[in-house]
Every structure is written in structure tokens, then in C-alpha cells.
Amino acid sequence: MVDTVEIAFQTPDVEQPYAALGVKDDEYQMIRDILGRRPTSAELAMYSVMWSEHCSYKSSKVHLKKFGSLSQETPRGPLLAGIGENAGVVDIGQGYAVTFKAESHNHPSYVEPYQGAATGVGGIVRDILAMGARPIGVMDSLRFGPLDEDDTRRVLPGVVSGVGGYGNCLGLPNIGGEVQFDKSYLGNPLVNALCVGVLRHEDLHLAHASGVGNQVILFGAATGGDGIGGASILASETFDEDGPAKRPSVQVGDPFMEKLLIECTLELFQAGIINGIQDFGAAGISCATSELASAGDGGMFVNLNLVPLRDPNLAPEEILMSESQERMMAVVEPRNVERFMEICRKWDVQATVVGEVIEGDRLLIEWNGETIVDVDPKTVAHEGPVYERPYHRPEWLDDVQADRAEDLPRDNSAEGLRAALLKVLAHGNVADKSWVTQQYDRYVRGSTVLAQPENSGMLRIDEETGLGVALALDANSRFTYLNPYLGAQHSLAEAYRNVAVTGAEPVAITDCLNFGSPEDPEVMWTFAEAILGLVDACRDLGIPVTGGNVSLYNQTAEAPILPTPTVGVLGVIDDVATRIRASFAHAGDSILLLGETAEELSGSIWEAAVHDGHLGGLPPVVKLGAELALAKVMGEAARRGLLSSAHDLSEGGLAVALAESAFKGGTGFAVTLPEGDPTVELFAESAARAIVSLPGGALPEFEALCAEHGVPVQRLGEVTEGDELEFVGQFTVPADEAKQVWLSPIPAAMA
Structure with a gap:
């Protein structure tokens, strides 16, 4: 033969x-x-599949290398694993480590919303599992077209059901994230999923195949025809005007199989019988075999006939490309194979020896007795094409930046300000997201300390000491459109601030970078600028990038999405009992504004809501030194128990932060705006700001703490028992009326 x-x-x-x-x-x-x-x-x-944009990062590698210039130290110690592994791993103290990562499943979620989103959650959970960690929570960042579009009503419910259905079945709390709307996402929604897991330092596992003669075991679900080229190829091209046309390319998930796979894998780790492990994600067996072999000290032989199939008619090429879910590959010493199989049988997880580690540096795959693959795995997994795509600043950007929101008309009458507040509260990016979050289990496992709609999610790691972590996932695509360097920094700063105002110390980031076609020089310039912005901001804040994901070709025909650099920030809190909630808690508490407000309305929700979607000007000034100072104040205030509540200021500015704090606490407030233009004071989105509430007795100590760190502080008023949102001397809105305006947009659109 x-x-x-x-x-x-x-x-x-x-x-x-x-x-x-x-x-x-x-x-x-x-x-x-x-x-x-x-x-x-x-x-x-x-x-x-391995050289696709989604798997190889061939258009983004030259820019992503800049993250390597950052320190691999967090404020809490060195990274235990970083860029290049399945997920970053951070030492959080007391012998614990946390691993977290975000990834995209954008294109599949447009083609088949439920399964696209569900398998996005499943994939990121397996990335965390492959590091030796128990997954303990998920988050998501979602972007859709306008709420009143028919296709949004098709995609949004399916995506939310997919995220919730898969995560709920796994028993993982969904503790936070964001949902936003813009016409650029019509036909190209974004589904970015984050998972966090916990492990002891000694339980860390890496993806490599070593030890000649060690057995290669495929375990989990059987391989089917679903997802052939799904994430790898489907996410590496632009949709045409006709919309979704590739349903067979979308993976099909089985969360109950994944739950068994999680428990089985964790017991295999506990038994100490895994030498190397790799999850199956994009590119399926092609990825798992080439990644494991290229990272090891030998080659690999695989007999493809031994791969369990759901469809016996699959060709070998299809088996290699299939992205069927709930599969893992492990490297195991021969003496441990029977114990491995025994544990898999206990959990009713199918496991099959499909090959072994061999001498040399070749990946050999056999089918029907013939060698069908004979390659150096490094050329498949790591040595593919690297493009230095041409890029240049868009010519139209000068005109956009000159069209400043600060120059738009403002109605500062009582009626005008009142109407503006209600329009801002009703904007899809501000409006209540409980229609989405009520479909997620936020408290399963019993370790959730904070969850949506708090500033960030928080999970208890150790019951005895109270050690915990906080996570926020944010992106400001409007700011990034206006200036990608500053917009990416704002995305990071907002997530950093959301973690800090809970009392946690921000220590590391992951990212999910969503942009249009890399073949468009203007898109590539935007991408390159965003990377530079994140690198410089991380350096100034003293936190590393632990890993992440790039999603390109997010556009329909010639129209790219707004550039969306989603940033996840991990924080550590020594005792979750000291955490600070976002809602006003006690009538009579003083309300303070921290930070400085400037005339910065460009890119704001006020601009979009009051002026019919206008987007122009320059984003607010980024104040990384002030963000650091604010974080130090919030961490110390939490430890001392000084505050009743804290809420960051971001979309919608001071007005939205005050309203949300009252809505969530069931209170009212009476505040006097600082001197100046009332539209600016209410709706500007200046950086490095927060509002806090606290009892009068804690005021002197807290003000002294702010002075010590150079954080400006101003008393605005107090929390009230009443049912009014009162801006003294300006206007008053009944709390129930304002809350109903805030609550209704998404349910009304979905109805």
C-alpha cells in the first residue's frame, strides 16, 4: 500500500x-x-484551520508582541502563567491562584445565536479547566444592533438563552458583564465570554506532550460533523450583505456532557496522572495535536481511526477540522492509563487512546493504515504566516473629531434637563439589563458576593479567611471610534475603576479585541493604536496582560463595527466581608463626588440620546494617575469600613450613577450640582470619578483619606427616604417615573 x-x-x-x-x-x-x-x-x-485568522493571529501578531514588553509581575506577585498558555494564572496569596480569560464567539452567534453563544461559554470554560483550575464563574460582554431592529430581536434572545442555558447547566454563576447597542453591530453582534477558575499553586497544568511512549488520550464527547471550520474559518472572513448562511459551521453544545467532563478532569488532576492536557476549541483535533506536540519534547503519532465518531461517514479531513464540543486531549504515562480510564468510566466520560508521544519532531497521523499527515507541528501551530498589514490614519477622522459634542446645543432649563435625564436613562446602553441577567443564575455554588447589577462581580475563594476576587468586563467603543489609543485606555480604566470601587485591588487584565477587516488599512491603524493605548496604560497602572483573544473581520460588507477592545480586570480583596455595594443604603447618608469633572461630552451617552445618535469630538482626558489614587482610597476605605456605597462614573456620568444607586437601594436623593454648566455636571463622562455615600460620622476620616492620596472630594447632598430624585435648584423627578423609564426599553423591545 x-x-x-x-x-x-x-x-x-x-x-x-x-x-x-x-x-x-x-x-x-x-x-x-x-x-x-x-x-x-x-x-x-x-x-x-490552524493558519486561519482566528487561530493563528497572523494579522495581529506583530502588534500583540508589544504586550510582551510589560512586566510579568502583578501588584500581588509574579504571574504563574501568561500569554501563550490557554489562560493566564495569577497568584492571589494564601497558596491560591486564579486563572481567567475572555474569548469571542461573534460570527457563530450571528449565524446560530443560541448554539453560537452557548459553545462560546463552553469553550472558554474548557480553557480554564485545562490550566488545572475549577471554573467558578463566568461573565459576558454583548453587543447588538439597535433595539428596534428585527434582527436584534432575532439574535439577542438566542444569545442570552445560549449564555444562560449553558452556564446555568454547568452550575456556574454569571456574575457580571455588559450589554450595549449600536447600529454598527447590526449583522455582526459581539459575544465575548469570560471564565474565571481557582486552583492551588501546585495544581497548575500546562499544554505540552512530553515523554516518548506516553499515551495520547482523547476524552469527552464523540466527534461529529458540527462545527467543521466553525470558529476557525467562519470567524476569519467578513459576512456579506445577505447575512447568515453557514449554519452547518456552528458547533452544537451539550452542557451536561461538559459538566461531567469538568468533574472527571478535576479528578484526573487530583489523581496526578496527567502529564499534559489541551482542550478542544477552534480547529479541533488539528489544534489539540499540533499544540501539544509543538510544546513538548518529542513528536506525536495519532491513529485517526480510533477517534470515536458520532457520524461514521466523516472523512479524515472532516475529523481533523471538526469543532465538536466537550472534548479534551491528555498525555498520560502507560502505567497510568488504566487508572485514567477508570476515572473516566466513573463519570461516564468516553476515553480512547488514539496515539502516543514518539521520538523526533514530527506529527504523524494515520488513517486506514496510511500516513495522511507528516508535518513538523511547530509549522502548523506557531510558524504560520505573519502579516505586517499596511495601515494608516483615516482621512475622515479629522472631520469627526472636529464635530464636537461640546458644540451641540444644550437646554439647561429645568424642563430641558429633566427631559435629557429621562432620554439618557432610556438609552439602550444605560437602561436596566435585568431582562438579560434574570436569565442567568448569579448565585449558584454559594460563593457569589457581588453580581450584576453591581459595579463588578465578586466571588469568595476561601471561606475561612474571606479571600476573594472581583472581576469587571468593559469596552467603550464610542470613545475608541473617536480616538482608538484613548478609547482603549478608557475601556481599561473603566474596568479597573469598577473593580476598585468594590474595595478590591486591581492586579491583572485579559482582553478580547474586536475589530473589522485587517485588510482595511484604516481598521488596522485603529487596532494598532488600541494596542499601544493598552500597553501604555498597563505600564502606568502597573498591571500585566495575562492573555486574551483577537476577533477580526467583524463587519458586514464594507461596514466595520465600532472598534471594541473589551477589557477584563481581575482584582483581589483580602476579606469579602469588607466589599462595598453600589446601591444607596441609608437615608441621611452623605453623598460625595470623588474626582474632577470637565466639559467632556464627546462620545457620551448624552450626545447619543439627546442628539439622535451623534458621535463626534474627542474622548475625555485619560487620568491613569488619578485612577490609581482613587483605587487606593477605595481599597483603604473598604478595609476601614467607612462607606455605605460606591458607584463608578462612566456612561451617563453623574446623573446615571446617582439614579442607579437610588433605584438599586430603593431610596431617593437630594443633591446640589457643583457650580458650572448643569449639562456638563450631570452628563459629562470625565474619567477617574466615583460617588460614595457614608454616615456623617465617617466624613472627617474619609475626607482626610482622600486628601492623603490627592483625590478631590465634594459633598453633593444626601440619601433620602423620599420617592424623588431631587437636583436642588434645578429640577426634580419622581423616582418611580425615572425608574420605569430605565426599566422598560429592553423588555418592551423584546415583547
């Missing part, structure tokens, strides 16, 4: 459908040069 690889040597001129698999002409020639022959059809399938 002549091997398929040998046939490839003998038939160099056979035409191959590489273009249909998304492989460019020069990439196909590069594959031929690497192999010294044409690829077999199986090798072509592997290279096509």
Missing part, C-alpha cells in the same frame, strides 16, 4: 481546493515550501 504522503510526493501538480478553505495563494505556496511537496488533503485541512 502506498501512503497518502508518498502519493503527494509523486503527484505535485494535482489541483487542490485551498482557496475554498480560506488559504491564500502565497500561503499555499508557503505550505508547499515547508513540506517540500504538495500537502495531502488532510494536511491542507489542518493548515487551513
Whole structure:
């Protein structure tokens, strides 16, 4: 019998459908040069998915390298694992480590909203599991088209059901995130999912195949025809005007199988019988085998006939490309294989030895007795094409930045300010999100300390000491459109601030960078500027990037989404009992404004809500030194128990922070705005600001703490028992009326 690889040597001129698999002409020639022959059809399938934009980062690598210049130290100690691993791992003290990461599942979620979102959650959970951690919570950042669009009504309910259905079945609390709306996401929603897990330092596991003779075991669900090229190829191209047309490419999830897989994997870790492990995500077996082999000290042999199949008619190329869910691959010493199988049987998890670690540096895959793949795994997993895409600043940006919101008319009459507040509260990006969050279980597992609609989610890690972590996931796409460098920094600063105002210390970030086509020089300039902004901000804040995800080609035809650099910030709190809630708690408490407000209305929700979607000017000034100072004040105030509540100021400015704090606490307030233009004082979105409430007896100590750290503080008024939101000398709104305006937009649209 002549091997398929040998046939490839003998038939160099056979035409191959590489273009249909998304492989460019020069990439196909590069594959031929690497192999010294044409690829077999199986090798072509592997290279096509592994060299896709989604898997290889071929257009973003040159920019992502800048993250490597950052310190790998967090304020709490060194990173235990960082960029390049399945997820970053942070030492949080007391022998505990936390791993967290965010990833996108944008394109699949447009094609098939429920399964696209559900399998996005499943995939990020397995990334966390593969590090040796128990997943303990999830979050999501969602972007949709306008609420009144038919396609939003198609996509949003399915995505929310998928996120909630999968996470709820796994028993993982959904503790936070965001939901926003803009016309640019119509036809290209964003579904960014984050998972966090906990482990002891000694339980850390990395993805590598080492030890010649060690067995390669595939365990979990059987392989089917769903998801062939799903995340890898589907997420590496632009949708056309006709919309979704690739349903077979979307994976199908089974959360109950994943739950068994989690418990089984954790027991395998506990038994100490796993030498290396890799989850199955984008590119399926192609990814798991090449990643494990390239990171090890030998090669790998796999017999594809041994892979359990749901569909016996799958071709070997399809098996290699399938992105069927709930699968893992482990490397196990021969003496531990039977124990491995025993644990899998206990959890009713299918496990099959499909190969072994071999000498040399080749990945060999066999099918029906023939060698169909013979490659250096590094060329598949790590040494693909790297593009330095041309980029330049958009010519239209000058006109956009000159069209400042600060120059738009303002109605500062009582009636005008009142109407503006109600319009801002009714804007989709501000309006209540409980229609979404009530579909998520936020308190399962019993360790949730804070969850939506708090500033950030918080989980207790250790019951005896109260050690905990806080997480926030934010992106300001409007600011990033106006200035990508500053907008990315604002996205980071907002998540940083959301963590800080709970009393936790921000220590590290992950990111999920969502942009349009990398083949558009203007999009690539925006991407490059956003990376520079994040690098510089992380350096100034003293926190590392632990890893993340890039999602490109987020556009329909020629229209890209607003650039959306989603940033997740992890914070550590020594005792969750000291956490600070966002809602007003006690009538009579003083309300203080921390930070300084400037005439900064461009990119604001006021601009969008009052002026019919206007977007122009420059974002507010970024104040990273002030963010650091504010975080120090909030952390110390939490430890001393000085505050009743704290709420960051971001979308909607002071007016929204006050209203949300009252709505959530069931109170009213009476405040006097600082001197100045009332529209600016109410709705400006200046950075590094928060409001706090506290009893009068704590005022002197707290004001002294602010003075010590150079944080400006101003008393605005007090929390009231009444049912009014009173802006003294300006206007008053009944709390119930304002709250109903805030509560109704999403339920009304979905009805």
C-alpha cells in the first residue's frame, strides 16, 4: 500500500481546493515550501484551520508582541502563567491562584445565536479547566444592533438563552458583564465570554506532550460533523450583505456532557496522572495535536481511526477540522492509563487512546493504515504566516473629531434637563439589563458576593479567611471610534475603576479585541493604536496582560463595527466581608463626588440620546494617575469600613450613577450640582470619578483619606427616604417615573 504522503510526493501538480478553505495563494505556496511537496488533503485541512485568522493571529501578531514588553509581575506577585498558555494564572496569596480569560464567539452567534453563544461559554470554560483550575464563574460582554431592529430581536434572545442555558447547566454563576447597542453591530453582534477558575499553586497544568511512549488520550464527547471550520474559518472572513448562511459551521453544545467532563478532569488532576492536557476549541483535533506536540519534547503519532465518531461517514479531513464540543486531549504515562480510564468510566466520560508521544519532531497521523499527515507541528501551530498589514490614519477622522459634542446645543432649563435625564436613562446602553441577567443564575455554588447589577462581580475563594476576587468586563467603543489609543485606555480604566470601587485591588487584565477587516488599512491603524493605548496604560497602572483573544473581520460588507477592545480586570480583596455595594443604603447618608469633572461630552451617552445618535469630538482626558489614587482610597476605605456605597462614573456620568444607586437601594436623593454648566455636571463622562455615600460620622476620616492620596472630594447632598430624585435648584423627578423609564426599553423591545 502506498501512503497518502508518498502519493503527494509523486503527484505535485494535482489541483487542490485551498482557496475554498480560506488559504491564500502565497500561503499555499508557503505550505508547499515547508513540506517540500504538495500537502495531502488532510494536511491542507489542518493548515487551513490552524493558519486561519482566528487561530493563528497572523494579522495581529506583530502588534500583540508589544504586550510582551510589560512586566510579568502583578501588584500581588509574579504571574504563574501568561500569554501563550490557554489562560493566564495569577497568584492571589494564601497558596491560591486564579486563572481567567475572555474569548469571542461573534460570527457563530450571528449565524446560530443560541448554539453560537452557548459553545462560546463552553469553550472558554474548557480553557480554564485545562490550566488545572475549577471554573467558578463566568461573565459576558454583548453587543447588538439597535433595539428596534428585527434582527436584534432575532439574535439577542438566542444569545442570552445560549449564555444562560449553558452556564446555568454547568452550575456556574454569571456574575457580571455588559450589554450595549449600536447600529454598527447590526449583522455582526459581539459575544465575548469570560471564565474565571481557582486552583492551588501546585495544581497548575500546562499544554505540552512530553515523554516518548506516553499515551495520547482523547476524552469527552464523540466527534461529529458540527462545527467543521466553525470558529476557525467562519470567524476569519467578513459576512456579506445577505447575512447568515453557514449554519452547518456552528458547533452544537451539550452542557451536561461538559459538566461531567469538568468533574472527571478535576479528578484526573487530583489523581496526578496527567502529564499534559489541551482542550478542544477552534480547529479541533488539528489544534489539540499540533499544540501539544509543538510544546513538548518529542513528536506525536495519532491513529485517526480510533477517534470515536458520532457520524461514521466523516472523512479524515472532516475529523481533523471538526469543532465538536466537550472534548479534551491528555498525555498520560502507560502505567497510568488504566487508572485514567477508570476515572473516566466513573463519570461516564468516553476515553480512547488514539496515539502516543514518539521520538523526533514530527506529527504523524494515520488513517486506514496510511500516513495522511507528516508535518513538523511547530509549522502548523506557531510558524504560520505573519502579516505586517499596511495601515494608516483615516482621512475622515479629522472631520469627526472636529464635530464636537461640546458644540451641540444644550437646554439647561429645568424642563430641558429633566427631559435629557429621562432620554439618557432610556438609552439602550444605560437602561436596566435585568431582562438579560434574570436569565442567568448569579448565585449558584454559594460563593457569589457581588453580581450584576453591581459595579463588578465578586466571588469568595476561601471561606475561612474571606479571600476573594472581583472581576469587571468593559469596552467603550464610542470613545475608541473617536480616538482608538484613548478609547482603549478608557475601556481599561473603566474596568479597573469598577473593580476598585468594590474595595478590591486591581492586579491583572485579559482582553478580547474586536475589530473589522485587517485588510482595511484604516481598521488596522485603529487596532494598532488600541494596542499601544493598552500597553501604555498597563505600564502606568502597573498591571500585566495575562492573555486574551483577537476577533477580526467583524463587519458586514464594507461596514466595520465600532472598534471594541473589551477589557477584563481581575482584582483581589483580602476579606469579602469588607466589599462595598453600589446601591444607596441609608437615608441621611452623605453623598460625595470623588474626582474632577470637565466639559467632556464627546462620545457620551448624552450626545447619543439627546442628539439622535451623534458621535463626534474627542474622548475625555485619560487620568491613569488619578485612577490609581482613587483605587487606593477605595481599597483603604473598604478595609476601614467607612462607606455605605460606591458607584463608578462612566456612561451617563453623574446623573446615571446617582439614579442607579437610588433605584438599586430603593431610596431617593437630594443633591446640589457643583457650580458650572448643569449639562456638563450631570452628563459629562470625565474619567477617574466615583460617588460614595457614608454616615456623617465617617466624613472627617474619609475626607482626610482622600486628601492623603490627592483625590478631590465634594459633598453633593444626601440619601433620602423620599420617592424623588431631587437636583436642588434645578429640577426634580419622581423616582418611580425615572425608574420605569430605565426599566422598560429592553423588555418592551423584546415583547
